[in-house]
Amino acid sequence: MEIFDTLAYYMQFSQVRYALIVGVLVALCASLLGVTLVLKRFSFIGDGLSHVAFGAMAVSSITGALFSGMKPLIDGTGDMIIVMPLTVISAVLLLRTGKNAKVKGDAAVAMISVGALAIGYLLMNLDVFPKSANISGDVCSTLFGSLSILTLTQGEVNFCIAVSIAVVIVFILLYNKLFSVTFDEDFATATGTKASVYNLIIAIIIAVIIVISMNLVGSLLISALIIFPALSAMRLLKSFKAVTICSACLSVFCATLGILLSILFSTPVGSTIVAVDIAAFGVFSLIGAAKGGLKK
Amino acid sequence: MSQLTCTSLSLGYEGKEILSNLSFSVEAGDYVCILGENGSGKTTLMRTILGLHKPMKGSISTGDGLNRREIGYLPQQNSIQRDFPATVREIVISGFQGQCGFRPFYTREQKRRADENIELMGISHLKNRCYRELSGGQQQRVLLARALCATRKMLFLDEPVAGLDPKVTQEMYALIEKLNKELGITIIMISHDIRAAIQFSNKILHIGSEIFFGSRDEYIKRTASEWEGNYGNL
Ligand SMILES: Nc1ncnc2c1ncn2[C@@H]1O[C@H](COP(=O)(O)OP(=O)(O)OP(=O)(O)O)[C@@H](O)[C@H]1O
Ligand SMILES: [Mg+2]
Numbered sequence: 285m286e287i288f289d290t291l292a293y294y295m296q297f298s299q300v301r302y303a304l305i306v307g308v309l310v311a312l313c314a315s316l317l318g319v320t321l322v323l324k325r326f327s328f329i330g331d332g333l334s335h336v337a338f339g340a341m342a343v344s345s346i347t348g349a350l351f352s353g354m355k356p357l358i359d360g361t362g363d364m365i366i367v368m369p370l371t372v373i374s375a376v377l378l379l380r381t382g383k384n385a386k387v388k389g390d391a392a393v394a395m396i397s398v399g400a401l402a403i404g405y406l407l408m409n410l411d412v413f414p415k416s417a418n419i420s421g422d423v424c425s426t427l428f429g430s431l432s433i434l435t436l437t438q439g440e441v442n443f444c445i446a447v448s449i450a451v452v453i454v455f456i457l458l459y460n461k462l463f464s465v466t467f468d469e470d471f472a473t474a475t476g477t478k479a480s481v482y483n484l485i486i487a488i489i490i491a492v493i494i495v496i497s498m499n500l501v502g503s504l505l506i507s508a509l510i511i512f513p514a515l516s517a518m519r520l521l522k523s524f525k526a527v528t529i530c531s532a533c534l535s536v537f538c539a540t541l542g543i544l545l546s547i548l549f550s551t552p553v554g555s556t557i558v559a560v561d562i563a564a565f566g567v568f569s570l571i572g573a574a575k576g577g578l579k580k
Numbered sequence: 581m582s583q584l585t586c587t588s589l590s591l592g593y594e595g596k597e598i599l600s601n602l603s604f605s606v607e608a609g610d611y612v613c614i615l616g617e618n619g620s621g622k623t624t625l626m627r628t629i630l631g632l633h634k635p636m637k638g639s640i641s642t643g644d645g646l647n648r649r650e651i652g653y654l655p656q657q658n659s660i661q662r663d664f665p666a667t668v669r670e671i672v673i674s675g676f677q678g679q680c681g682f683r684p685f686y687t688r689e690q691k692r693r694a695d696e697n698i699e700l701m702g703i704s705h706l707k708n709r710c711y712r713e714l715s716g717g718q719q720q721r722v723l724l725a726r727a728l729c730a731t732r733k734m735l736f737l738d739e740p741v742a743g744l745d746p747k748v749t750q751e752m753y754a755l756i757e758k759l760n761k762e763l764g765i766t767i768i769m770i771s772h773d774i775r776a777a778i779q780f781s782n783k784i785l786h787i788g789s790e791i792f793f794g795s796r797d798e799y800i801k802r803t804a805s806e807w808e809g810n811y812g813n814l
Contacts, residue, residue, distance in 0.1 A: 323664055457684040464674040467664055468655070474630040475730040476649035476678030522710030523667040 309448035310497045315535030318514030332397035334503040339400030340370035342407040375491035501554030512561035519572035581643040589638035604793040613777035616787040652727030653736035675729025697725040717748040734766040
């Protein structure tokens with residue numbers, strides 16, 4: 285029972301509670317669009333965007349340094365006020381280029397994402413700006429998530445809660461439309477569903493999710509949070525609804541477990557959650573294979 | 581007033597024409613077969629009429645109470661995702677999506693009609709099965725039921741019997757004929773099966789280097805005289 289005592293001890297700290305709340309919400313939101321993302325072959329957007337978000341983060345920390353007058357504004361919501369619009373705009377651009385057959389779609393995406401990474405890192409290291417004491421630490425935590433438990437302000441937590449609720453509501457309202465656009469975009473378009481509008485909404489929601497998950501798991505690991513639960517659920521379940529619900533529950537479960545483990549063993553939060561997600565994927569695959577074997 | 585009229589249509593991709601000066605019209609209740617070699621542009625024609633592809637020249641108009649968005653269709657196989665986790669019912673009811681506008685959920689009436697269409701296609705026993713685990717013929721019926729949710733006026737079928745065995749093919753043709761005769765749905769079917777085209781359709785559109793559009797009887801007469809022409813010279 286030592287583990288529970290330790291956990292109970294940590295739960296007294298508001299930081300730990302905040303991290304759990306944010307972690308669960310972020311995991312929930314990220315998993316919702318996973319199925320759509322995987323099936324629509326939109327994973328490239330998730331991947332590209334996470335790199336863009338890193339670049340945006342760099343821009344944001346520099347503007348924060350340059351315009352110290354804006355500091356209170358920026359501090360109120362973390363870096364969100366800059367990172368969010370930049371990432372959303374990039375999402376729209378990526379969707380456009382990714383669909384464009386003339387410019388090689390994936391090459392364009394690679395250009396944007398790798399470019400954002402490089403420029404972001406360059407900006408962070410420019411001499412002109414007052415450097416924070418620990419650049420490689422900053423970079424590392426932006427890429428892979430914070431090393432120890434999150435240090436979130438009340439404002440950031442509230443922001444995250446508000447955004448998550450909005451994402452969940454939008455998702456529920458659009459659920460049927462997302463289904464038909466994901467299953468067969470041509471049929472949806474031909475019979476009067478505005479597929480391009482919903483594709484755009486999907487891209488924007490993904491951008492929003494990536495920005496709010498960035499603090500938790502870091503920009504390089506976000507895709508894992510989005511894709512793994514959906515892939516795991518798809519191993520076992522056969523209806524879209526079941527897959528969606530299962531991947532949401534699974535994602536919340538893995539995030540909770542991951543955060544608790546990271547507290548107990550003082551491992552980095554992001555990679556611990558992803559490790560749990562991978563383990564879950566393994567388990568689901570095994571069960572799926574076993575079931576398939578039994579049938580035959 | 582015809583349900584669908586195409587006038588001097590030119591189709592193609594990126595400036596390259598594959599079909600030019602195509603004109604034809606379809607009346608309510610018609611059963612039109614589109615014939616033509618592989619790559620002659622049948623699917624492209626269908627996608628253009630459905631508004632998924634822009635014509636290079638010419639115009640497409642609908643009339644007789646048919647809205648451009650009320651054309652249901654059955655895609656050529658292989659255009660649908662293979663590994664999609666969805667039940668038959670989820671897919672069939674998604675046919676109503678275009679009529680929903682901003683309404684987020686399906687109405688009770690739509691759910692009832694989806695079940696009705698599933699019944700009509702004779703796949704009620706598969707209702708809760710996973711689409712990807714069905715046979716090709718069963719999948720075709722599911723997509724046909726979905727198309728019926730989208731429209732009760734005009735159906736576009738792109739090679740509906742490709743890859744089906746003879747028995748299932750006959751069943752499929754019978755089903756389509758039932759939709760045409762009993763429900764009065766206009767059918768436009770792309771096919772390579774000339775025999776079936778002659779058996780079921782009342783009009784035939786043949787595309788390729790030579791374009792033919794006319795009634796089935798004219799088509800039979802024409803092909804017959806072509807044969808005579810070819811073999812008379814031997
Ligand atoms: N997306 C595309 N971009 C460029 N060319 C295309 C595209 N799709 C088809 N084509 C070309 O247009 C021509 C017509 O193709 P289409 O698919 O309409 O033929 P089809 O008559 O349906 O053939 P099939 O009987 O094999 O289904 C082909 O020569 C094909 O190479
Ligand atoms: Mg074709």
